[in-house]
Amino acid sequence: MGLMDGVDPVLVKKIPGGQIIISSLEWAINTARKNSIWTVTFGLRCCAIEMMAIAAAKYDWARFGLEVPAASPRRADMMIVAGTVVKKMVPVIKRLYEQMPEPKYVIAMGSCAISGGPFKYDTYSVVKGVDKIIPVDVYVPGCPPRPEALFEGIMKLQDKIMKQRLIKEAK
Amino acid sequence: MNYQEILEKLKSKINIIEAKEDLGILNATIDKKSIRDAVIYLKNELNFDHLNFLTAIDWIANLQIEVIYRFYSYQTKDKVVLRVKLERTKPEIETISDLFKTANWHEREVYEMFGVKFLNHPDLRKLLLPDGIEMPLRKDFTCEDFEKKPEF
């Protein structure tokens, strides 16, 4: 509750077979959360191919802990919206977002998901940005963004997770 | 066969309103009542077995909608284009989806984008559009969040 705010772990004793460290509970839980994020595979358009490239061997997102692409939203914590959102797809996205359990995060990847992209003007069926439907945590610009840009977005999300609080302050 | 021979053979069967040659390919405008006879003749006698596409153009200045069919033959490598002009207020034409099964989805798309009714189609309903948007490819279409690109 603010007492052990931002405290780094302190190594207390080294014993054969392990070590004992002291830290705050928030630090321990947030570290565990940020290093094992499970994503919902939600690639819609061209940015989905860059997501596949980042899962392959040259740029490898398993080093960051995103090892498991969980196909079902019931056991995932992050949704990467990669592609254009269209009016016919809005109820589907809402339903998927509500099926994910808390805590959940959303990354908007590519300019179509941020603001409509090249399809912003002169269309009758494109939603101009996915943040008109669900709350977004990190925006990654590009058309399509390079894999390194997506890594920076994931690292910023990890910083955001580290700042989360277990208990809210009383008002 | 070059385009003259195709034109002579077609003229013997159906009534052609206008024929012109565009980059070596015959463009024949026919009446909407003879579309089925023309397609049956092209398919059975002249061996045109591949329908490349089926689409429509909205000529708002003349108040007409023109439907375009393009055919290709695997055996003789010939090409022909058929055109039919319909009036803009009530466009209707016979379907060819039992002769060329690929026309099934193409006609559904023309129906929802331009409002052309294809008579005797087995399943004429929306294919791509969401609810609430009608005939968007007509030139006088507007909707509430349609922003035009600003010119610099």
Next chain:
Amino acid sequence: MADIPLQLEKGRETDEYILSMGPQHPSTHGVLRVVLKLDGEVVKDAIPDVGYIHTGIEKLLENRKYDQIIPYTDRTDYLSAVNNNLAYCLAVEKLLGIEVPERAKIIRVILAELNRIMSHLLWYSAYGMDMGALTPIIYAFREREEIIDMMEAMTGGRLTHNALRIGGFKYDLPSDFIPKLKKFISHFNDRVDEYEALLINNVIFTSRTKGIGILKKEIGINYGVTGPSLRGSDVVYDLRKIEPYSGYEKFDFQVCTGKNGDTWDRCIVRMNEMRESLKILTQSIDLLKEGEIMAKVPKIIKPAPGEVYAAVEGPRGEVGVYIVSDGSEKPYRIKLRSPSFSNLSVLKEIVVGYKIADIVAIMGSLDLVIPEIDR
């Protein structure tokens, strides 16, 4: 197909059941919804429901100038962007009556064939993942990254290349393009044999794909199917041989076909096409001579009133662009003919009678890209 008795006890009947293979699914390669009517595990009917990524490109392009349209054409089928650009540029050049110089034609062929190999490698990885094999994606993406390096040095983009211009190219090939290409050609042939042995000749794969999803020749032609999906049923139809464009008449290669029209034949056709593309690339290095790369094109492009249709052979089939011009700077009407639109409409004919697990195998062998259907 042996008759499985569905009536277990006297007086107990089974019903049909409707299942929606929804828009969010790991095996539908995009946002496609297939409504299945099942009787136990046997499929009675399959109706595709499209439109979940429809952005209305055809209305949008009526408000763009002719050279502003090129980046949009590579976002419809993003896996073979150069082939789509090529169809559009060929159409506009026919309207204007421009002749492209020789060197530009050969460079266009090189980029288009590299793009074909990239697209087939991605089909291979995604198809392996659908069947449950997680190794092919790691291997195939290694080759894809090598090709992407070459394409990025020439065009500036990894996926949406925006490579061509009306009349040729703006900049010539970089100086280390040809050495990298030679190095790629020298080891890729063995790799294709390795990939074929890894997945296509695997006993689990062959028992899941041989004899499944047979597409007969007449049905395929009537439904407008083109590309490797039709060539698997023993139809020799390849636009690069029949109506050669952009210098293809100078190259010597074969059209690959299959015998029976089942799923396994369609896979073999695609693996053989990768080998033929490699032959074309080897011949193109010798045919490349010094010269100009851009024809004389007016600064403001205003074609005379008229119409044109141009088609190329993409990795999925016949990609076509139909332009109607009324003499102004922007087109009056553009229609994009995409191969996956007709390839998907044949799904009902080839899926009925098989089990649920076979649907994934059959749909993957048709190699669909959904934004191309919805545009």
